[in-house]
Amino acid sequence: MSVELKGITVHYPGAPTPVLDGYDLFVPSRTSTALMGPSGAGKSTALAVAGLLLRPGAGEVLIDGRLRTVEDAPTALGGEIAWILQSVNLLPRRSALDNVVLPALARGRRRSEVEDHATELLHEVGITDPHQPARTLSGGQAQRVGVARALLGAPTVLIADEPTANLDLTTGRQIAELILRLSSAATVLMATHDPQVAAMADHTAVITQPAETGGARVAP
């Protein structure tokens, strides 16, 4: 499914200027785009709009050519749209496997329906013991569990907001490679500050500092 932002404007209350001002982005179906740009340029804001978590002041979000709004979030999130964040927020006393399946159980799936697939995904991301308690995982291992959790619902749109930011460069790049390889059937939008991570994606879009340009723009 393609993801398109058309003329998106977001002006946070109290801010002197909009963080996004007529922002356009097109991510073709089943491709990945790395979103780059200086801190504060609006990458997370653009992802929140694309992921239907933030209603823009103006503009449209089209997924697979269909107009979508934040009202669609309850059905889309965890199903067709999945997120991977910088901080993984695992339940520390539960196992890696529990952390992968719990969101699916909360959405009404039976454990028996998802457990085999979750175990397989954990294996694919390099977690050899699915019963390892989350509190004993390293940061990199925890993010691997986060990747498996995001992929369990077979999302068609995967949004990753600086998924490697809390990791050392090498681990971060391994995680980015995993995300892009395992989500090849999805359309991926990933914010990153690491040019090597960005280079792994099919395309790069740069959001420039609005204060300098009068509005965020995408570089070709």
Ligand SMILES: Nc1ncnc2c1ncn2[C@@H]1O[C@H](COP(=O)(O)OP(=O)(O)OP(=O)(O)O)[C@@H](O)[C@H]1O
């Ligand atoms: N909920 C909010 N309310 C008010 N201002 C906000 C809010 N969220 C973000 N901002 C401001 O909007 C600007 C863009 O923030 P955003 O997090 O989208 O940037 P970013 O490019 O993702 O930055 P970073 O690389 O540091 O994560 C910043 O100046 C930030 O302080």
